[in-house]
Amino acid sequence: MARLLPYVILDGNAKEAVAFYEKALQANVIGIQTFGEMPENPNFPLPDEAKDRVSHAMIKVGDTDMMFSDTFPGTPHVVGNHVTICIMADTKEQATEYYQALQEGGKVTMPLQETFWSPAYGIVIDKYGVTFQISTESQ
Template sequence: MALRLTPYLMMDGNAKEAIDFYQQALGAEVLFQQTFGEMPENSEYPLPEEAKERLSHAMVKIGESELMFSDIFPGQPFQAGNQVTICISTDDKEKTKQIYEALQQGGQVNMPLQETFFSPAYGIVTDKFGVTFQIYTEGKEQQ
């Protein structure tokens, strides 16, 4: 079973600018980048025009490390200084569930653990110490 922790930066509409900056300052290499507008459409939740160009997810490599980015969705609260979360990735759905359940004890569920178009199990929890974790199972084929 693989288990990896990656810093995840939540930006307020300027994730592309931050990535450009880190490319220049740190030699970051973009591994993946997708806007909300490039995600599969959901007719029940039409995408507002102001969200389409914001990044839904990006990953860069800096040296031997990876860093993830996303813009918050328009209208979500944003407070500078609180935009760093930790993404815990595993290749085992049961391990994801175990980590999710453990971290929510005394904490707060921000997004229930659920299947998404990009993961068989994904959820967001702020633990009892105020640290926010995105718990992610790699690969749709892992059921």
């Protein structure tokens, strides 16, 4: 069964937000990874100003996970559009079904593809303007 998770996108202060929510919501920090800690990609060199920004963080509030990241330097950050919904699918096939259904009448921001953290990950803004990050937990 898939899970829906809130995903908050910030502009360079995701570490601060994680610490805030850890205290405010009595959350447990599951992990924080910066862009600088990700595997290097020779086709896409990482600028110095991106290295300390959060590429992915997760906290647990009760039984619910909440995720965070910072924008990549130069990417516009619009308050009001910075909370997305992440669908964690059980399988690649399930992720593909969600992705195809949500893109109808909407806009693909990132094609569904294999990444180093997921066998199927993509981003779609649906026809109502809601941004969905579709990810897969297993093969």
